[in-house]
Amino acid sequence: MMNHTWKNQYKLSPGTNVTGRWHSKQYKIIKELGFGANGVVYLAKNNNTQVALKMSDNGMSITSEVNVLKSFAKVQGQETLGPSLFDVDDWQVGRGNSRPISFYVMEYIQGPDLLSFLEQKGKSWMPILFLQLLNDLDKLHGSGWIFGDLKPENLIVTGPPPKIRCIDVGGTTIEGRAIKEFTEFYDRGYWGLGSRKAEATYDLFSAAMMMINTAYPKRFKKTTGGIEQLREAIRLKPELHRYERVILKALMGHYPSASQMRSDLLDTISDQPKKDSKPVSKGSRPSQHSTQSPKGNINISRRDFRKKKKKSGWLEFFFIAIVLSVLYGLYIFLKLL
Amino acid sequence: MYTGKIRQILLITDGCSNQGEDPIAMAALAHEQGITVNVIGVMEHDVIDEKGMTEIEGIAASGGGVSQIVYAEALSQTVQMVTRKAMNQTIQGVVNRELQQILGRSKTMEDLPPEKRGEVMEVVDELGETVELEVLILVDTSASMKQKLPTVKEALLDLSLSLNARSGDNQFSVYVFPGKKNDVERLLDWTPNLQNLTSIFSKLTTGGITPTGPAIRTALTSFNQKRSLRSLLSDDDESYMEESI
Incomplete structure (x- = not known):
């Protein structure tokens, strides 16, 4: 059965002390931060640090979220997208045989949405x-x-x-x-x-x-x-x-x-x-591109081509000059001998 | 890994039954056969009266399922949430029974320290993703439901979208009550996809009476027929997940 009356039944007033039955840490409720389908989140205080405490009558959803937060911490290191997890525990309300309520405690992330x-x-x-x-x-x-x-x-x-x-x-x-x-x-x-x-x-x-x-x-x-x-x-x-x-x-x-x-x-x-500066409608942009850029490309490549031609011309000249002078030197050397 | 099957009836109605057997008793009968009964009460401009509310909650309670009252515009979200929640409850029941066998009597997941619970939860999640699911949808088509039927259709298409994202198989079947001739009429036989609903739903006519009890009873036979047909085709024993109370 879905619990429609969770909010009224377990609405915690400020000042309530929540104590975990496994790790026996104590949290003092300051105020309610939010309320969703899977439980209530309270702002709470433990040893003068502000923490967020999420409580739910559905222990499964608490366990499931804790699993996610744990794996976040494993992978992401220091700066995480989600809040860091501090504690997971159950709270036994009163002394009776009532079912304990699952909760977990996480970093209190403060700011506007x-x-x-x-x-x-x-x-x-x-x-x-x-x-x-x-x-x-x-x-x-x-x-x-x-x-x-x-x-x-x-x-x-x-x-x-x-x-x-x-x-x-x-x-x-x-x-x-x-x-x-x-x-x-x-x-x-x-x-x-x-x-x-x-x-x-x-x-x-x-x-x-x-x-x-x-x-x-x-x-x-x-x-x-x-x-x-x-x-x-x-x-x-x-x-x-x-x-x-x-x-x-x-x-x-x-x-x-x-x-x-x-x-x-x-x-x-x-x-x-x-x-x-460009119009948002895409109509004119591609046409500009198609007329201008190819011309530019040709200009650049021609200039490059000429440059290359010049360079290779000089290289050719020096190469031939060196070969000729070596041959001439050899000829003179042989003649002198 | 457990390879059972989860069987559910999803009843969508907007008020009290007024003919035939007591629907709460019929829901109990379903529960006895390992079938969970979930109920969604839809409101639009009208409000469900106290008698209707009691019945809706009663059916879900004796059917071992989940009930929820919603306004028509929130129906899509609710249908998928209720189905999922009931499915998880059933799986938890199974897992708890397994745990009891390992850990001894009267131990459930809640008796484990929070650290250990996480590992059990991973098993529950895994099962929820892979288990085979059969949902029989029972739609109330009494006169007051007329305007809500397009929304119901949207919600059912949305449900099949949600469930088909799982890797486990799904089977859906849709019944409406009252039918043209009988109390109940089959609109769609077992199928993995609800797309065909679009054409059928527009032709629906609405009637005056609300025979919720007989509708649930007939729905049960649909599950049974399916089982006997299957057993003719193949010899393997099918196991069903049953809710532990």
């Missing part, structure tokens, strides 16, 4: 944060995991200096399996653009949808679905035009890895002045 950050600090941060995210995703994919439930609510910008981190690893799935958890707007299956298999392209689709999301903070519903609706959505927002190519490529699953999407995004930002 992705969309609020962009609202505060301006849209110019958007590509930078996505470069960071794609870098982290590349590392994650490299270790055989797919994030799954990638969405702005799960991404926190800490700092300064601003750094993107994720706070919910509930959807993280081993590559090749079926995605465990997802949110419709960021799910390629919902848009009819792919399967729900955990692959790098799945995360990159979600990342591209988040880029669209920055221009549509309230998201939008599926009407016709498919790439056409999304392409239209990009067209309607001038701020997205610059990234159109990268977003579409990611939506269609054409990036085999996060690092390739990252380098494309980096290119897009770097040659910004050039791109701005």
